[in-house]
Amino acid sequence: MSTNTSALRVEEVSISFGGLRALSNVYLEIAKNEVVGLIGPNGAGKTTLFNALCGLVKPDTGSFFLEGEKRDFPRTDNLVDLNIARTLQGVGLFPELTVLENVMVGAQHLAQTGLISAALGRNTKDENRIRDRARVALDRVYAGTLANRRANTLSYPDTKRVAIARALVSEPKILMLDEPAGGLGTHDIEWLNSLIHNLSSQMSVLLVEHHMDVVMNVCSKLYVLNFGEVIASGSAESVRRDPAVIAAYLGTGA
Amino acid sequence: MQLLNTILIGITAGSIYSLMAIAFVLVWRSTRVVNFAQAGMALLSTYIGYEAVTRFGSFWIALPVAMLGGALFAALVEVILMRLLVKHASTGPIAAVAPIIATLGLLGLIRSVIAMIWGGQDLRILPPVSNMGFTLNGETLVFSPLKLLILIITLVLMALLSLLFQRTNLGLSLRASAYAPEISRLSGVHVDLIRTLGWALAGAAGAVAGIFQTVNGNGNFSPDSIEFALLLVSGFIAAVIGGLDSLLGAVIGGMFLGIVIAFVLIYVNTSLFFIVPFIILLIVLFIRPQGIIGARAGRRA
Numbered sequence: 001m002s003t004n005t006s007a008l009r010v011e012e013v014s015i016s017f018g019g020l021r022a023l024s025n026v027y028l029e030i031a032k033n034e035v036v037g038l039i040g041p042n043g044a045g046k047t048t049l050f051n052a053l054c055g056l057v058k059p060d061t062g063s064f065f066l067e068g069e070k071r072d073f074p075r076t077d078n079l080v081d082l083n084i085a086r087t088l089q090g091v092g093l094f095p096e097l098t099v100l101e102n103v104m105v106g107a108q109h110l111a112q113t114g115l116i117s118a119a120l121g122r123n124t125k126d127e128n129r130i131r132d133r134a135r136v137a138l139d140r141v142y143a144g145t146l147a148n149r150r151a152n153t154l155s156y157p158d159t160k161r162v163a164i165a166r167a168l169v170s171e172p173k174i175l176m177l178d179e180p181a182g183g184l185g186t187h188d189i190e191w192l193n194s195l196i197h198n199l200s201s202q203m204s205v206l207l208v209e210h211h212m213d214v215v216m217n218v219c220s221k222l223y224v225l226n227f228g229e230v231i232a233s234g235s236a237e238s239v240r241r242d243p244a245v246i247a248a249y250l251g252t253g254a
Numbered sequence: 255m256q257l258l259n260t261i262l263i264g265i266t267a268g269s270i271y272s273l274m275a276i277a278f279v280l281v282w283r284s285t286r287v288v289n290f291a292q293a294g295m296a297l298l299s300t301y302i303g304y305e306a307v308t309r310f311g312s313f314w315i316a317l318p319v320a321m322l323g324g325a326l327f328a329a330l331v332e333v334i335l336m337r338l339l340v341k342h343a344s345t346g347p348i349a350a351v352a353p354i355i356a357t358l359g360l361l362g363l364i365r366s367v368i369a370m371i372w373g374g375q376d377l378r379i380l381p382p383v384s385n386m387g388f389t390l391n392g393e394t395l396v397f398s399p400l401k402l403l404i405l406i407i408t409l410v411l412m413a414l415l416s417l418l419f420q421r422t423n424l425g426l427s428l429r430a431s432a433y434a435p436e437i438s439r440l441s442g443v444h445v446d447l448i449r450t451l452g453w454a455l456a457g458a459a460g461a462v463a464g465i466f467q468t469v470n471g472n473g474n475f476s477p478d479s480i481e482f483a484l485l486l487v488s489g490f491i492a493a494v495i496g497g498l499d500s501l502l503g504a505v506i507g508g509m510f511l512g513i514v515i516a517f518v519l520i521y522v523n524t525s526l527f528f529i530v531p532f533i534i535l536l537i538v539l540f541i542r543p544q545g546i547i548g549a550r551a552g553r554r555a
Binding site for chain 2: 054056076077079080081086088092094095096097101104105106107108109116125126130166
């Protein structure tokens with residue numbers, strides 16, 4: 001894949017936690033507008049890789065490329081500036097804020113006024129712009145009607161929609177979804193599939209997912225992790241038939 | 255008449271405690287530190303206010319100058335001291351204790367530095383309006399124009415703070431960072447900046463509390479002022495009564511404390527002045543350790 005279509009690439013990523021090798025020499029590439037799945041048995045290192053990509057974990061070694069350009073691995077606080085957004089496995093909404101406020105938190109970088117002037121006077125222009133963007137993001141996940149509900153009153157599938165809206169509101173070029181289908185029923189999974197299809201016209205999507213229906217349906221490329229190493233990568237079909245993958249899944253009983 | 259007097263005195267003192275409690279809550283929410291140096295910061299701000307009064311001759315210039323000074327100093331403490339502490343003492347048992355010890359040390363340090371600069375003697379700030387009581391039906395109340403002014407300014411500041419938290423993006427960032435700093439960071443909130451801002455707001459609130467506590471008393475203050483010890487104790491207890499996490503709780507806790515103290519002083523015995531707050535604190539901790547408002551609802555406000 002030539003570098004001008006590469007959205008994000010990492011090479012030779014290794015991470016150890018006190019002697020335990022969580023990732024070794026992992027590589028991964030996501031092209032622009034591509035949907036890439038990261039799969040593997042429990043404990044394979046999927047979430048660790050995700051955390052490294054968004055700054056929650058610092059890799060011991062490895063290189064990070066954004067649109068072909070080599071950079072430091074992101075820190076959590078500049079992730080949004082790099083146009084990367086992620087959702088969390090545990091959803092991570094602010095329980096006592098409203099749905100709209102939860103989504104607005106994801107758009108704070110759009111506030112152009114400085115801290116001091118914002119503290120001195122309400123900047124209505126900024127406020128309205130952020131509010132509007134949050135509403136648009138909620139509409140995109142068909143959660144517009146939930147705007148004024150408190151997050152801790154939502155059903156589980158709805159919290160997942162809101163979490164995705166909060167990631168979308170920053171208008172990322174790379175969207176990272178951590179087990180978006182986990183805990184969802186058939187109806188919601190159909191909705192999720194079509195959402196991811198639609199999103200891929202505007203951004204690259206990287207997802208960690210156990211739900212094979214979703215993975216096979218939306219991903220054009222898969223990476224399979226096992227014991228911290230990439231054991232297979234390629235199209236969903238080729239990966240599905242890969243003997244190493246079958247062995248990994250059967251071997252761990254997953 | 256005595257009942258009315260008692261309530262009005264209680265509310266005025268309570269509004270000052272509330273401001274101090276708000277300062278505790280703001281710092282607690284932004285960095286999970288109980289800042290015992292808050293009283294020292296309030297004292298320093300009062301000295302800054304004193305300098306402004308002597309230079310410009312106006313209480314109305316002194317108050318905002320003191321607020322600004324208090325805010326800047328608090329922000330500096332957060333950036334220089336607290337960030338260093340978090341960096342170097344972030345694991346093990348010391349991580350829980352270090353910030354508290356540091357703020358206690360800072361309290362002592364601030365008082366010493368003040369004594370070095372201004373000396374240990376009493377200084378005086380005159381109130382902008384009379385502290386002679388209003389007259390009602392020929393009787394003189396303890397409630398005075400000064401107390402009314404204190405009450406009004408305090409309520410206005412609280413309303414502004416509430417607007418900031420509930421109606422602005424900045425307030426949203428402040429609330430989100432208080433819940434879950436890591437998630438806020440992932441969502442693009444500049445949590446470090448927001449923390450510093452929390453301290454600065456606390457510094458400004460403490461400055462107002464310090465100056466009002468001074469002029470509501472006899473106007474005198476020194477590095478060893480008993481008024482500031484009382485402010486520290488009352489503000490902290492009011493914050494705990496309110497659940498330590500809630501701005502609304504801090505206001506309720508402060509008003510409650512002010513009124514109860516006023517009733518005990520006037521109807522029971524003035525010698526109970528320093529004991530009452532602690533008794534109330536113990537009762538609250540026994541009956542409702544999460545505070546009157548409770549932690550869950552608290553962070554909404």
